[in-house]
Amino acid sequence: MQSNATLAQSVEQRIRNAQVVSSSLSSGSRGLSGIPFFNSLLSMKTLFPIPVLAAAALLAFCCTPGQNPDSRTDTVIVDALSQVNEDSVRTYIDDLVALHTRHTLSSQTDPEKGLGAAVSYLERQCGRWAQAAPAGRPKPVTERIHYTVGENGGRYDRVVSVPELMVTLPGTKADREIILMAHIDTRVIDVMDSTSFAPGADDDGSGLACLLETVRILSLIPLEQTVKCLFVSGEEQGLDGSRYFAGLAKEQGWPIQAVLSNDMIGNTRASGTELHEDHKVRVFSESRSGEDSDSR
Numbered sequence: 001m002q003s004n005a006t007l008a009q010s011v012e013q014r015i016r017n018a019q020v021v022s023s024s025l026s027s028g029s030r031g032l033s034g035i036p037f038f039n040s041l042l043s044m045k046t047l048f049p050i051p052v053l054a055a056a057a058l059l060a061f062c063c064t065p066g067q068n069p070d071s072r073t074d075t076v077i078v079d080a081l082s083q084v085n086e087d088s089v090r091t092y093i094d095d096l097v098a099l100h101t102r103h104t105l106s107s108q109t110d111p112e113k114g115l116g117a118a119v120s121y122l123e124r125q126c127g128r129w130a131q132a133a134p135a136g137r138p139k140p141v142t143e144r145i146h147y148t149v150g151e152n153g154g155r156y157d158r159v160v161s162v163p164e165l166m167v168t169l170p171g172t173k174a175d176r177e178i179i180l181m182a183h184i185d186t187r188v189i190d191v192m193d194s195t196s197f198a199p200g201a202d203d204d205g206s207g208l209a210c211l212l213e214t215v216r217i218l219s220l221i222p223l224e225q226t227v228k229c230l231f232v233s234g235e236e237q238g239l240d241g242s243r244y245f246a247g248l249a250k251e252q253g254w255p256i257q258a259v260l261s262n263d264m265i266g267n268t269r270a271s272g273t274e275l276h277e278d279h280k281v282r283v284f285s286e287s288r289s290g291e292d293s294d295s296r
């Protein structure tokens with residue numbers, strides 16, 4: 001495993017090699033295909049674990065560019081990326097796996113197992129980083145949100161209020177928001193089994209770890225656009241936590257510029273084709289116009 005300093009040095013070198021154009025982050029379309037930096041980062045060959053690289057990609061996407069828009073590299077972005085800590089990402093995944101299951105219908109009261117313990121863990125981590133945010137920077141706000149499931153049957157055997165988490169990192173411009181997501185809940189083959197061991201290291205511990213590391217680092221950095229990190233539940237039962245947030249966003253008129261959902265980002269092997277790729281972050285998006293391209 002690389003030391004943090006070596007990792008930081010290597011990340012910076014890789015960014016320089018990719019000839020990052022920092023001003024691209026502040027101009028033009030915020031769709032993924034309109035961001036040369038993001039595409040450069042995604043196409044880079046890397047030896048880093050995918051969740052680490054993905055955290056770097058999210059940071060680059062969210063950072064406010066520095067003072068010198070003509071520079072081929074941006075110190076704000078480079079500094080942010082250099083803080084991604086591989087050991088931290090691994091620890092988050094280990095901690096989440098240790099909770100036995102995070103199934104949406106699992107215990108909300110057991111301090112060591114289940115969805116309640118998982119939400120508390122995420123809340124503790126993000127709350128700690130909010131406290132450590134530098135003076136003069138708006139403090140990140142962590143909110144535990146409940147929604148009700150099971151009223152219409154589906155993959156539920158009872159009506160229950162379930163928790164999820166929203167961490168808001170306020171930007172100086174209130175008219176733009178970026179949404180980053182990962183899902184908390186896990187499952188075994190039987191989607192109604194809420195007690196069996198369902199570690200979910202990849203699905204979606206990898207996404208949660210990436211999001212946690214992103215929150216940690218963004219808590220230290222001034223932002224222009226507001227970044228909302230959504231840790232959703234109910235995904236395996238039918239995307240219910242995401243649906244609840246979508247309704248909230250519509251109701252409250254969130255000025256969303258982009259949504260990046262991180263699911264199973266540690267998976268490097270395609271089950272259907274057995275193709276193995278552990279050097280790239282894969283991005284999937286719906287085409288608006290029906291055309292296809294490498295940038296999707």
Ligand SMILES: [Zn+2]
Pocket residue numbers: 183203204235263264
């Ligand atoms: Zn998933």
